[in-house]
Amino acid sequence: MASPPHVNKHLKPLFQLVVNNFLVLVVAPVTAIVFLRKAAQLGPEEILSRLHGLRQAHALLAVFLPLALATLYLMSRPRSVYLVDYACCRPNSNCRVSIGSSVENVRFSPYLDDGGVDFMTRMHERSGLGDQTYLHPSFHYIPPRCCLSDARDEAEQVIFAAVDDLFAKTGISPGAIDILVTNCSGFNPTPSLADIVVNKYKLRADIRSVHVSGMGCSAGVISLEVVRNLLQAAPRGARALMVSTEGTSIINYAGRNRGMLLPHALFRMGAAAVLLSTSKSMARFRLMHIVRTLTAAHDRAYLCISMKEDDEGETGAYLSKDLVPVAGEALKANIMAIGSLVLPRSEKLLFAISFVARKLLQPAGEDAGLVPDRMMMAAAQKDEEPSDPQVQKIAPADPAAGGEPAGNPAELSTTEIKKKKKKKKVLIQVPDSDVKRVLSYKEETIDTEVPDLWVRRDPELAANLGIMWANLAMLKELTKGRMLEEQRNYREQLKTKGRVTYELEVDEDDPRFKDEPTTSAGAGRRRYRPGVMKKQDGHTRKLN
Incomplete structure (x- = not known):
């Protein structure tokens, strides 16, 4: 009750x-x-x-020791870092691009076929971008004519607008800046963006400047961490300027690869400038925690966003289909890390109680996780096969020709030894719980509407959340096809065989797959076909 x-x-x-x-x-x-x-x-x-009866030394020690420990703790504690103010760039009105204009440019693009035009039109309409977004004028032409000077002009335009606005809001002169950190992933000219800012505002000669490049969406957090570390090492009261931007030159792609066309429906012009200090005066916020989870050790995360060339040699930013699950895993790891830092003790205790209760009350055979990665093992192994033409099989040397015998294991590399192992293909049955999850998959839509309460409290934050949710909805739309194709495959296998299996290539002497059926047909083995029976004399007869 x-x-x-x-x-x-x-x-x-x-x-x-x-x-x-x-x-x-x-x-x-x-x-x-x-x-x-x-x-x-x-x-x-x-x-x-x-x-x-106490001695004077004991009494003095009882009073002095706590004071000394408290003083040592206060002196060794890192200084607090405060956010003084920030400013966001608003480009010139001649850079404004509406959704209709973007779709029209896509339809007249000479690089795209009918399928590519339909894809980009659909992505623009579902991207969540409004009619108040901005692109550099070089992208307004058909086809775009983006070059190095245009990319530099775009960076200077958005950076200078944000920094000018920040200096006007805070009333601080450029000569009072002690630390400068800039970040941009796709556009990294020489001189660097940090040097461009120093030259524009004639900053002091002893300023500490750093530019962070190639770090993708985490560049802002990394720059903030760099600023915090430099401020804590600088004299008390030092001021740091952080500028974060992303050049739209990365979306200038003249090919047909859809994974490389997608950034054009996601990225637009923009920049932000932030002033931080260790002085509490004029501060709006205090920096409490910085949490960053590094996932580059995993191949899926490492290759989910990359700059590369397509089959025709065109360079662009490639977004893989693994971007959505990788982003979800990184977000989950960050929430777990930040939760232990910001949640009160009462919530931590409730979480611990609920976690223990779930573990104790959950049935032994139930798996609460998502569909395991083993469902994709066959495709993953296929992708991992070496495609380098320089990696060739080693033929046995002819001793008569003066060559060394190829069977000497001391001179074989690990890769060469693996190539000599015999392989076999086995059929692995997918567990019923995984089959049920795939078959129960339904197309879901992400609600991109931001609550009115958030809009009234912080319009800028609400706008950013709306754009982020819209991008997630679009990326989820791209991964929907894989799940629907998996459903069709599962239903077909259940209809013909009554079970779901996938093929996996393993070592022939691997004990883990000793009892698994192989796919290679041995002597006398009959091929299974629905509605067909094979006789001993080799002829076939239809059953229906």
């Missing part, structure tokens, strides 16, 4: 108050009660006699 709502309404605040202030409400009173009880047992005379 559930407790009344008004009871829960009062119990939860009480629980949070007790757990979050456990030291003040529980430990301190219990400690005071223990001391008072001990003092009552000893009596006033006994306490005074023991105090008179």
